[in-house]
Amino acid sequence: MFGNMGNMAGMMKKVQKLQAEMAKLQEELKARSLEVSTGGGAVKVVITGEKKIQSIKIAPSAVDPEDVEMLEDLVAAAINEAINKVDDMMAQEMGKLTGGLNLPPGML
Numbered sequence: 001m002f003g004n005m006g007n008m009a010g011m012m013k014k015v016q017k018l019q020a021e022m023a024k025l026q027e028e029l030k031a032r033s034l035e036v037s038t039g040g041g042a043v044k045v046v047i048t049g050e051k052k053i054q055s056i057k058i059a060p061s062a063v064d065p066e067d068v069e070m071l072e073d074l075v076a077a078a079i080n081e082a083i084n085k086v087d088d089m090m091a092q093e094m095g096k097l098t099g100g101l102n103l104p105p106g107m108l
Contacts, residue, residue, distance in 0.1 A: 021097055029090055036082040043074040047082040049089065 029049040037044040042062035046054040056078070062071055 018098065022094065025093060025097055026090075029093055032089070034082060034085050034089065036078055036085055038078040038081065039074040043071075043078045045075075045078040045082045047079075047086055049086055051083055051086050053079065053082070 032049045033046055033054055034049075035044060035046050039062060042059045044055075044057040046056075048054060056075065058071070058075070062074060064070065
């Protein structure tokens with residue numbers, strides 16, 4: 001009976017350690033930034049791991065007063081791709097830490 005208690009205590013220590021490592025990793029990832037471009041480099045977006053846009057660069061060749069809609073589409077696509085890249089980075093790095101465990105939300 002007490003053997004199971006020892007196993008449970010050991011498991012709780014492992015979970016607490018993993019939680020601390022995950023919190024540290026999340027902070028490190030928030031400090032990272034990623035760059036994404038669309039339209040062959042016409043629009044470039046730099047985003048942080050917190051999904052905050054740091055900058056948007058638009059090539060002069062992408063600015064066509066006759067086709068503003070295309071530029072709007074390129075900007076939206078670049079921002080969406082940047083957000084997806086942050087999500088992918090977070091999932092990949094967390095997966096390394098958890099050994100690929102698919103834990104339910106709130107577990108850690």
